[in-house]
Amino acid sequence: MISIKEVAKLAEVSPATVSRVINDSANVNEDKVRRVKKVIEETGFKPNEVARSLYRKSARIIGVVVPNIDNPFFNEIAKAIEDEAYRNGYRLTLCSSNEDVEKERVNIDLFASMNADGIILMTNEEEIFKKVESSKIPVVVLDRETAHGNEVACVQSDNYTGGRLAMEHLLNCGCKRIVAMRGPRNISSGRQRFEGYLKVCGERGVIPAFVDCGYDFEVGQSKTEELLKKYPDVDGIIAANDMIAMAVYKVLTRAGKRVPEDIQLIGFDNIKLSQLMTPELTTVEQRIPDMGRQATRILLDHIEGKPVLRNNIFPVKLIERETTRGGKQK
Amino acid sequence: MISIKEVAKLAEVSPATVSRVINDSANVNEDKVRRVKKVIEETGFKPNEVARSLYRKSARIIGVVVPNIDNPFFNEIAKAIEDEAYRNGYRLTLCSSNEDVEKERVNIDLFASMNADGIILMTNEEEIFKKVESSKIPVVVLDRETAHGNEVACVQSDNYTGGRLAMEHLLNCGCKRIVAMRGPRNISSGRQRFEGYLKVCGERGVIPAFVDCGYDFEVGQSKTEELLKKYPDVDGIIAANDMIAMAVYKVLTRAGKRVPEDIQLIGFDNIKLSQLMTPELTTVEQRIPDMGRQATRILLDHIEGKPVLRNNIFPVKLIERETTRGGKQK
Numbered sequence A, B: 001m002i003s004i005k006e007v008a009k010l011a012e013v014s015p016a017t018v019s020r021v022i023n024d025s026a027n028v029n030e031d032k033v034r035r036v037k038k039v040i041e042e043t044g045f046k047p048n049e050v051a052r053s054l055y056r057k058s059a060r061i062i063g064v065v066v067p068n069i070d071n072p073f074f075n076e077i078a079k080a081i082e083d084e085a086y087r088n089g090y091r092l093t094l095c096s097s098n099e100d101v102e103k104e105r106v107n108i109d110l111f112a113s114m115n116a117d118g119i120i121l122m123t124n125e126e127e128i129f130k131k132v133e134s135s136k137i138p139v140v141v142l143d144r145e146t147a148h149g150n151e152v153a154c155v156q157s158d159n160y161t162g163g164r165l166a167m168e169h170l171l172n173c174g175c176k177r178i179v180a181m182r183g184p185r186n187i188s189s190g191r192q193r194f195e196g197y198l199k200v201c202g203e204r205g206v207i208p209a210f211v212d213c214g215y216d217f218e219v220g221q222s223k224t225e226e227l228l229k230k231y232p233d234v235d236g237i238i239a240a241n242d243m244i245a246m247a248v249y250k251v252l253t254r255a256g257k258r259v260p261e262d263i264q265l266i267g268f269d270n271i272k273l274s275q276l277m278t279p280e281l282t283t284v285e286q287r288i289p290d291m292g293r294q295a296t297r298i299l300l301d302h303i304e305g306k307p308v309l310r311n312n313i314f315p316v317k318l319i320e321r322e323t324t325r326g327g328k329q330k
Helices: A004-011 A015-022 A030-043 A049-055 A072-087 A101-113 A126-135 A159-172 A188-204 A217-230 A242-254 A288-303 B004-011 B015-022 B030-043 B049-055 B072-087 B101-113 B126-135 B159-172 B188-204 B217-230 B242-254 B288-303
Strands: A061-066 A091-096 A118-121 A139-142 A153-157 A178-182 A210-212 A236-238 A264-269 A282-285 A311-314 A317-319 B061-066 B091-096 B118-121 B139-142 B153-157 B178-182 B210-212 B236-238 B264-269 B282-285 B311-314 B317-319
Touching: A004 A015, A004 A030, A015 A030, A061 A072, A061 A101, A072 A091, A072 A242, A072 A288, A072 B091, A072 B101, A091 A101, A091 B072, A091 B091, A101 A126, A101 B072, A118 A126, A118 A288, A126 A139, A139 A288, A153 A159, A153 A188, A153 A288, A159 A178, A159 A188, A159 A236, A159 A264, A159 A282, A159 A317, A178 A188, A178 A217, A210 A217, A217 A242, A242 A264, A288 A311, B004 B015, B004 B030, B015 B030, B061 B072, B061 B101, B072 B091, B072 B242, B072 B288, B091 B101, B101 B126, B118 B126, B118 B288, B126 B139, B139 B288, B153 B159, B153 B188, B153 B288, B159 B178, B159 B188, B159 B236, B159 B264, B159 B282, B159 B317, B178 B188, B178 B217, B210 B217, B217 B242, B242 B264, B288 B311
Parallel strands: A061 A091, A061 A118, A118 A139, A139 A153, A153 A311, A178 A210, A178 A236, A236 A264, A264 A282, B061 B091, B061 B118, B118 B139, B139 B153, B153 B311, B178 B210, B178 B236, B236 B264, B264 B282
Antiparallel strands: A282 A317, B282 B317
16 A cells, blocks of 8 residues: 555655645645646555544534524534533534525535534535535534435434334323324434334324424424314324424414313423423433534544444433323323 | 834844734744844834734634523524624634633634634623733624723623613503512623613602522522512512523412413513413513624624724614513503
8 A cells, every 4th residue: 555655755745735635725736736646546545534634734623514503402412512522622613504505515615624623414415415525524414314324423313212202102191192293304303203103103003193394493383283173183292393392382372272181292302491491391302412422522533543433323211291191001 | 103014124024924923823933023022112013903914814713702502592693693704704613601711711712723803702701801802803792791992892782771671561561569580790781671670660669679680591490489489479570581581480380370460571682482482472672683793794894994883782672472461551
């Protein structure tokens, strides 16, 4: 295997220049770029991550892309990332994309130009995964599963079990007509939770009942109205997440329905808000701060050349509060 | 007035080196630093901001210090800053300090080492203002008033009028025994709102009644319990902010008090949550996104050498919702 120094010698440039070409840095003159690329082609030189990072000037910056920092789930995750990064002498640079692919794309370029050491990505856009790959910055995917496969690692919750837990809990609480508000189908967490729900339906001989829903509060209100029209006999609702559960509660209250007396309600996430609201929300806990910290830890370990676990699935847990009537076993 | 080029000539260094010395950059050898400082002293050279920025390599980074990104108010502000920065080709680097002065101090150093173009500061620590001053990075103070005076500008709400509006509204709603939950006394917004409240008490011949309170949800619950013991006949509560109002609502509900039938309740901020909660919260609106955008706009204008307004007070507005019984004029 040929070394970076030998490539430099053959191309008559410094090893740092070879590194800059490998890392697609600006500020290398075109002639040198051509020479280095020619030598790489002729010798079959394959730079590994260690070779890359050896020559890359570390900025001690982690770039983070979240769909929306306004959403408490992402906000709590970003806070955990920031804490862990700070404890390790790294800074966080944040892009709240509003799911705007163009903004995500521009931000990946900015991260690259800032010499970011790594990226934590919470996006739905396959295109962005490709973009990150071409930027050659190591990436950890958080709260998402991707088919792309070039990420350093994935960190997510056991959403399937979460979907099961929610359905089993409402059945155990005596609900006869449970309706699931299904999360976005283009996001793995939404699909997995719904699969868990369906599995329990099959096991318990229940006919599935659901409405399609997103993850944002705004859509939750109209979807709850739709749900009440479609299933007037509903006595249990599985909300797509805690923000949706807040919206469900508002619409039910306005419609004169009592929670949990008339309709029981369970959320997903255990964002802080779920405990602050009145009544306190029964929910399925995701270990949000742990997930943020772990994603950061993995990225830093990888940057330092340590081996990391590729798939990181965090367990979920049922948190019983005031919107369901206690999990008496059926 | 001597120019930076003349200083460079006299010190026998390049103008860029003079700039680096002015900006306290690392990587200037001690001998050169000594020579440049000697010439500056002998000639009385005073570098202005334009001279500074001319030579400073822009990183197009804005550093932001918030006490706690978990708090929806700061979260919504940070989002607005990020939006405006992005639209102008700048990146945001975030420090959520948890009011840890040491963390704030380290972050100011990091901002400096990243060559940040400016800082937006939401902190209570006078010490940090001094630290920022010595870093020579332009700073805009947001949601705070400081006695320090070296900031480019201050951006805040008209908190005094906000305090007035809250008290006047509860009086107009027919409340006879109104208790104010006073915000932190070391934060200007808390002091100013309380002054507004006191002024209306004086005008309307009401004896002030209050408990001391912070801005975080957790403290809100215990302070509400204290309030109910101290003022059992309370029929109107002015919460220090919307998060505190959420806590008040929880404690009142548990104590069997109905809102607004038994006790009317008003918050402050108009964070999104105030409309999402059930019942929807009557509150005094701060123009949160506008304030974040304006702080960013001012910082960028200053960086580009444009004149800026030093004091920026945003008007506040009463938002009537479901926790008060309508503002019939008394």
